[in-house]
Each structure stands twice: as C-alpha cells, then as structure tokens.
Amino acid sequence: MTGALHARVDAFLAAHHVMTLATVGEHGPWAAAVFYAPQRSASCWDLFFLSAPRTRHAADLARDPRVAITIQRDYDDWPEITGVQAEGRVERLDGDARDHARALYAQRFPLVARAPARIAEALARVHWYRVVPARMFLIDNRLGFGHRDEVDLG
Numbered sequence: 001m002t003g004a005l006h007a008r009v010d011a012f013l014a015a016h017h018v019m020t021l022a023t024v025g026e027h028g029p030w031a032a033a034v035f036y037a038p039q040r041s042a043s044c045w046d047l048f049f050l051s052a053p054r055t056r057h058a059a060d061l062a063r064d065p066r067v068a069i070t071i072q073r074d075y076d077d078w079p080e081i082t083g084v085q086a087e088g089r090v091e092r093l094d095g096d097a098r099d100h101a102r103a104l105y106a107q108r109f110p111l112v113a114r115a116p117a118r119i120a121e122a123l124a125r126v127h128w129y130r131v132v133p134a135r136m137f138l139i140d141n142r143l144g145f146g147h148r149d150e151v152d153l154g
Contacts, residue, residue, distance in 0.1 A: 005149055012083075019071045027056070036048060053127050061090050070084065102128060
C-alpha cells in the first residue's frame with residue numbers, strides 16, 4: 001500500500017499548485033494561499049514556496065516555524081473531494097538551498113525564469129522557504145466519505 005499511496009501523493013502534488021499555509025503568531029492564527037513546488041526524496045516531500053518578508057505569515061514563521069497545510073481544488077461535489085493535509089516545520093532558505101528552491105520553482109512556474117522586470121524586482125526581495133512535513137494525510141472521498149490515509153514519511 002505504501003508504494004501505491006506514495007504514487008497517489010506524487011500525482012496529487014504534481015496536479016495542484018496552491019497550498020494553504022496555516023501559521024500562528026503574535027496576532028493569533030493565520031492562513032495564506034501560496035504557490036508551491038514539491039520535491040520528493042525517499043518517502044518525504046518537501047514543499048518549496050516564496051513569500052515577501054513583510055507578509056503576516058512570514059512574520060509568523062520567523063517567530064514559530066510550525067505550520068499546517070492543506071492542498072485541494074475548490075470542489076462543489078463532496079464525494080469527489082481529494083486533498084492533502086500536513087503538519088510540519090518551515091525552514092527559511094539561503095545560499096545553495098535557496099538557489100535550488102528557485103530553480104525547482106522555475107521548472108514548475110516558467111514565469112519565474114523569464115519574469116518581466118516588475119516581477120523580477122519583486123522576486124529579488126522575496127524569501128524562499130521549505131515546508132518539511134512531519135505528518136501527512138491524503139484525503140480521498142472517492143474511496144468513502146471522510147476516507148483519509150496517513151502517509152508514511154519514513
């Protein structure tokens with residue numbers, strides 16, 4: 001089951017592009033939608049994203065790196081709902097790790113590599129992050145209402 005479940009997670013993460021990132025900080029809980037680029041190594045998925053340092057979620061992450069995420073499309077038919085839920089930690093990336101995240105992101109979102117001047121200027125000011133999940137679940141109501149498989153992260 002683990003190999004098949006991992007393949008389903010790979011396919012799901014490849015087919016979606018936006019995750020909701022939940023943080024908590026000085027002003028309480030917060031959620032923000034961010035584009036992500038996934039990368040799997042062994043049985044763990046890193047989810048890379050960028051954010052302006054002035055955002056509320058970036059300020060929250062500077063205080064507390066613990067996060068929860070969800071990834072799903074906007075469904076109107078409950079029996080069709082599929083999604084990922086995870087909890088883990090976020091690391092701010094610098095140096096080679098930041099360059100790796102940017103290259104991975106540019107593969108997924110070509111606009112990053114060929115950004116017009118206005119977007120390139122904004123990209124020069126962002127911070128790059130990696131979500132490292134500690135627990136992950138794949139929700140699939142097609143297998144039964146409320147069906148949820150915990151993904152073995154090794």
